[in-house]
Amino acid sequence: MNHMPRINRRAFVVGSAAATGGFALGFHAPMGAAAQDKTPEINAWVVVKPDDTIVLRIPRAEMGQGTLTGLAQMIAEELECDWSKVTTEIPSPAENVARKRVWGNFNATGSRGIRESENYVRKGGATARQMLLQAAANEWKVPVGEVTVANGVISHKSGKKTTYGKVAAAAAKIEPPKDVPLKDPKNWRLIGKPMKRLDTVDKLTGKYQYGIDFRMPGMLYAAIRDCPVNGGKVASYDAARAEQMPGVKKIVQVGATGVAAVADSWWQARNAIAAVSIVWDEGAGGKVSSADISAMMAEGLTAEQAFVGNKAGDAKATLASATKKVEATYSYPYQNHAPLEPMNATAVWTNDRCDVYCGTQNSEAALASVIAASGHPVTKCDVHRTGLGGGFGRRARNDYIIQAVQIAKQMPGTPVKLVWSREEDMTHCAFHPATHCKLSASLDDKGNLSGMHMRISGHSIIASLMPDRLENGMDPAVFQGLTADSPEGMFGYNVPNLLVDHAMRNSHLTAGFWRGVNANHNAIYVECFIDEVAKAAGVDPLEFRRRHLRPKHLAVMNAAAAKANYGKAPKGIYQGVAQIHTFGSYVAAVADVSVTDGRLKVHRIVAATDPGYAVNPAQIERQVMGSFVYGLTAMLYGEITVKNGAVEQTNFDTYPMMRMDEMPKIEVVIVPSGGFWGGVGEPTIAVAAPAVLNAIYAATGKRVRNFPLMNTDLRKA
Amino acid sequence: MASLNVNGKVYQAEVDARTPLLWALRDTLGLTGTKYGCGVAQCGACTVHIDGVAQRSCQISVGQVGGKKITTIEGIAQNGVLSRVQQAWLDNEVPQCGYCQSGMIMAVTSLLKSNPKPTDEDIDAAVTNICRCGTYQQIRQAVHAAAKKA
Ligand code: FES
Ligand code: FES
Numbered sequence: 001m002n003h004m005p006r007i008n009r010r011a012f013v014v015g016s017a018a019a020t021g022g023f024a025l026g027f028h029a030p031m032g033a034a035a036q037d038k039t040p041e042i043n044a045w046v047v048v049k050p051d052d053t054i055v056l057r058i059p060r061a062e063m064g065q066g067t068l069t070g071l072a073q074m075i076a077e078e079l080e081c082d083w084s085k086v087t088t089e090i091p092s093p094a095e096n097v098a099r100k101r102v103w104g105n106f107n108a109t110g111s112r113g114i115r116e117s118e119n120y121v122r123k124g125g126a127t128a129r130q131m132l133l134q135a136a137a138n139e140w141k142v143p144v145g146e147v148t149v150a151n152g153v154i155s156h157k158s159g160k161k162t163t164y165g166k167v168a169a170a171a172a173k174i175e176p177p178k179d180v181p182l183k184d185p186k187n188w189r190l191i192g193k194p195m196k197r198l199d200t201v202d203k204l205t206g207k208y209q210y211g212i213d214f215r216m217p218g219m220l221y222a223a224i225r226d227c228p229v230n231g232g233k234v235a236s237y238d239a240a241r242a243e244q245m246p247g248v249k250k251i252v253q254v255g256a257t258g259v260a261a262v263a264d265s266w267w268q269a270r271n272a273i274a275a276v277s278i279v280w281d282e283g284a285g286g287k288v289s290s291a292d293i294s295a296m297m298a299e300g301l302t303a304e305q306a307f308v309g310n311k312a313g314d315a316k317a318t319l320a321s322a323t324k325k326v327e328a329t330y331s332y333p334y335q336n337h338a339p340l341e342p343m344n345a346t347a348v349w350t351n352d353r354c355d356v357y358c359g360t361q362n363s364e365a366a367l368a369s370v371i372a373a374s375g376h377p378v379t380k381c382d383v384h385r386t387g388l389g390g391g392f393g394r395r396a397r398n399d400y401i402i403q404a405v406q407i408a409k410q411m412p413g414t415p416v417k418l419v420w421s422r423e424e425d426m427t428h429c430a431f432h433p434a435t436h437c438k439l440s441a442s443l444d445d446k447g448n449l450s451g452m453h454m455r456i457s458g459h460s461i462i463a464s465l466m467p468d469r470l471e472n473g474m475d476p477a478v479f480q481g482l483t484a485d486s487p488e489g490m491f492g493y494n495v496p497n498l499l500v501d502h503a504m505r506n507s508h509l510t511a512g513f514w515r516g517v518n519a520n521h522n523a524i525y526v527e528c529f530i531d532e533v534a535k536a537a538g539v540d541p542l543e544f545r546r547r548h549l550r551p552k553h554l555a556v557m558n559a560a561a562a563k564a565n566y567g568k569a570p571k572g573i574y575q576g577v578a579q580i581h582t583f584g585s586y587v588a589a590v591a592d593v594s595v596t597d598g599r600l601k602v603h604r605i606v607a608a609t610d611p612g613y614a615v616n617p618a619q620i621e622r623q624v625m626g627s628f629v630y631g632l633t634a635m636l637y638g639e640i641t642v643k644n645g646a647v648e649q650t651n652f653d654t655y656p657m658m659r660m661d662e663m664p665k666i667e668v669v670i671v672p673s674g675g676f677w678g679g680v681g682e683p684t685i686a687v688a689a690p691a692v693l694n695a696i697y698a699a700t701g702k703r704v705r706n707f708p709l710m711n712t713d714l715r716k717a
Numbered sequence: 718m719a720s721l722n723v724n725g726k727v728y729q730a731e732v733d734a735r736t737p738l739l740w741a742l743r744d745t746l747g748l749t750g751t752k753y754g755c756g757v758a759q760c761g762a763c764t765v766h767i768d769g770v771a772q773r774s775c776q777i778s779v780g781q782v783g784g785k786k787i788t789t790i791e792g793i794a795q796n797g798v799l800s801r802v803q804q805a806w807l808d809n810e811v812p813q814c815g816y817c818q819s820g821m822i823m824a825v826t827s828l829l830k831s832n833p834k835p836t837d838e839d840i841d842a843a844v845t846n847i848c849r850c851g852t853y854q855q856i857r858q859a860v861h862a863a864a865k866k867a
Contacts, residue, residue, distance in 0.1 A: 064814030203815030206750015206790035213749035267740040389816030629851025652759035661841035663853035
């Protein structure tokens, strides 16, 4: 059957004012559809059109992870509507503010889209359902308890039938009931089913609108160069030549740190900004190179002062008196998120309003940035959300949005689309933090872990991005996956004497939330080191884990091992395992690899996930598979280095990516144990690298402790 | 001014002949389905067909294209019906963020024209585009599915 392409994302409405030069400001991009045809909402979450079309409002950003469809499933589950009639709308952050944050948090980072909104979105659907049923009951003059619904068709035992669309107008006027109970998970019809994504077709025809595709009449294009050294600024610039170039409208300074060219097309802007000669005041960062950062972090491994993240018994004394000890030191580099769509935003600034059109993972924070940069109050600003060509944490930072406003403010009334070149994007990022780690463990006479000390030294994301959230100078997020009991990551191993601590060592770069965040390196450190300890104990790595893991960690590890036929690999294939609990979910992986003449081939990976409840297994499977591409790309190639303060990698030729030919076959096992809601988009990244690294060790006897792997010659054992 | 033949339509584009085709398509003609990812022939997000052959439009200037026939992602569906490759992409739910998929679909459409039943190795060699979301396994499945329907 062929599918007819159709526009299921609303076109942006530009008012007629645009033609007269005063641009149509304050038009509501994504929410306009319902407003336009004046269909009243049942509540903030649900609009039912007279033709039974269901419009569900989805606040969290969709960047490919499938949250749009997942949240729609959850509202629709309680609403009991016809899934084939479901469409979606995206409210704007200003609308959320104006309605006292009726849609809760818009932030799509930390794999929280589902797990931190599941309760109120389901309540939204349940409340709307009760109002619709009440409207039918009122019309029929029967008690609401006698009215039932299936797929949006309401029935009464008398044989009467009506539809949601027919009673929607009356339902919209009913006082919302309080505390409508949610369905028992055993009665779910949509949650847990592999429903097709709602946003696929337009991504196949070129119609889906990403920020970079946004257009308005009279719009100009901007290209930027920001100081190559983080923390530096513009000393002076000479734009004389650039100003004479074709199509160029203006060369402007952007804040203290950048210069932008504004032109009729982006290509003209890009050529013009390249022709501006800029003198930079690089500041202290200009003297820093990667070796300096590495030395600073190495020093932190033995520093007296450190923050404690997890402690049991007395690890130091146990290690000091141990007869059998294992020690190892690892390190992990800075990395760029590199979403395929470079950073961009379109801004329109006038004397009394500022509107921005862009993809963002956190449009409420983006709105706050727009308010600050524009000088206008919250009632005169908005962020109109477009699609995102990947987020991965990068689009949770608003630097590109602030720049767009700073440029637009210098061209009042003219919409300006700022697009970063890939080179600008690669060199200006809140990078995955670099860290070093020293691990020491002791074994008792039965070969079990008696003590373990894990000292992390490195860059704190919280110190870089939100220093007001440090707790007495400490960044608790660095212990992701290593804590005693946090949902963000519980250390899986029972060790009677345990110490996990962190020495903060920040460079002049900005560290940021990078898909998987601190769990990525923490999992490599722990899971590779546990293999080293198992080796010292003379025990198979999986068996060693079975002796030490907590039950839920172990259950998911066992699920992966069973499916992977652990221990029965074909000749020439070697296996490695890894597990972690993070972002509220338990995940594990078994990798099958071979290494021939130093060439690594990953043949197969089996990944198991326990997210508590699994909302959409088809999308979970895709997120898990994608996590291996993201995690293995990082392991194989991901490294940002600096020389004289500036990032050395500039594009995909110097910052390589895994492609089709390196893609292993991945099998996903979903083992939802129920009773909790865990994240899906990020946890699996953490096990990708250690499972493969442990398999490489099994194949070669070579223990890789520094990354990326491309810097290591696997031929020499 | 340059004359460009895109998706069966001839446009008079007000653009310098040295402009990469990618930017003329996107900014001058408003055909934004063709994406910018790197500008240096690395990612393939900008892939279009020039006289039926997949090419990276960031690497070819408007002047070099001349009167050749250009097909972009907007021109792949016929009369509102998805092409075989697009349909396979839909059936296998390939896209995540979707940003790379215009280029992927253009690359695969061209591959299937020259090699109707590609092996996994053929696919690896021909589809060198980058997908940051990691949809490679779905792409492989979808290519085989599309090939089967030929
Ligand atoms: S934009 Fe042309 S190959 Fe990347
Ligand atoms: S689907 Fe996002 S880059 Fe491929």
